[in-house]
Amino acid sequence: MIEMKDIVREGHPALRTVATEVTFPLSDEDKKLCHDLLEYIINSQDEELSIQYGLRPGIGLAAPQVNVSKRVFALHIVEEGKKPLSIVAINPKIISHSVEMTYLTSGEGCLSVDRDVEGYVPRYARITIKAFNPDGQEYTMRLKGLHAIAFQHELDHLNGVMFYDHIDQAAPFRDIPNAIPFE
Ligand SMILES: O=C(O)C[C@@H](Cc1ccccc1)[C@H](O)SCc1ccccc1
Numbered sequence: 402m403i404e405m406k407d408i409v410r411e412g413h414p415a416l417r418t419v420a421t422e423v424t425f426p427l428s429d430e431d432k433k434l435c436h437d438l439l440e441y442i443i444n445s446q447d448e449e450l451s452i453q454y455g456l457r458p459g460i461g462l463a464a465p466q467v468n469v470s471k472r473v474f475a476l477h478i479v480e481e482g483k484k485p486l487s488i489v490a491i492n493p494k495i496i497s498h499s500v501e502m503t504y505l506t507s508g509e510g511c512l513s514v515d516r517d518v519e520g521y522v523p524r525y526a527r528i529t530i531k532a533f534n535p536d537g538q539e540y541t542m543r544l545k546g547l548h549a550i551a552f553q554h555e556l557d558h559l560n561g562v563m564f565y566d567h568i569d570q571a572a573p574f575r576d577i578p579n580a581i582p583f584e
């Protein structure tokens with residue numbers, strides 16, 4: 402299982418590298434990677450396991466964050482009264498997006514960043530994505546809200562982008578044009 406010691410921190414070159422597409426059928430190693438990424442996020446959201454293993458809670462984790470430069474990430478988002486999102490996205494792409502933007506009013510964090518970086522991170526409010534699951538089946542989804550934000554955060558990791566790259570350092574909390582805040 403992945404633990405915090407396996408997660409690389411800012412400054413590590415893997416976080417600034419454009420990751421490589423995965424080929425199908427998946428190797429046993431890639432199948433284990435997909436399993437382990439999703440397992441970490443689920444474990445990190447379990448009160449007992451997160452305390453027992455010292456896991457920082459997360460809703461997403463990308464392969465480059467465990468020093469594997471492959472285009473794979475996992476999301477596991479369970480919100481009260483909303484449809485849960487639990488996916489492994491392989492070779493993911495945003496195929497269309499809204500003009501409208503959004504941002505988390507609390508700002509963003511990252512399992513690979515051991516400090517608070519304040520400021521609004523502009524994200525597309527709604528996105529249509531396509532990706533492959535571990536069986537090699539392509540799927541398409543329309544995402545909004547936290548699902549869309551998290552998908553964009555993880556996709557950034559596959560392109561060597563960190564969330565704070567999007568923050569306007571001159572005015573971190575400046576209003577973002579055409580954006581609906583996400584509380
Ligand atoms: O480091 C990662 O990629 C996991 C990120 C994912 C994420 C960050 C900001 C916004 C959306 C997703 C976080 O550690 S997950 C922690 C978290 C939990 C609930 C809501 C937002 C962030």
Ligand code: NI
Binds near residue numbers: 511513
């Ligand atoms: Ni991150």
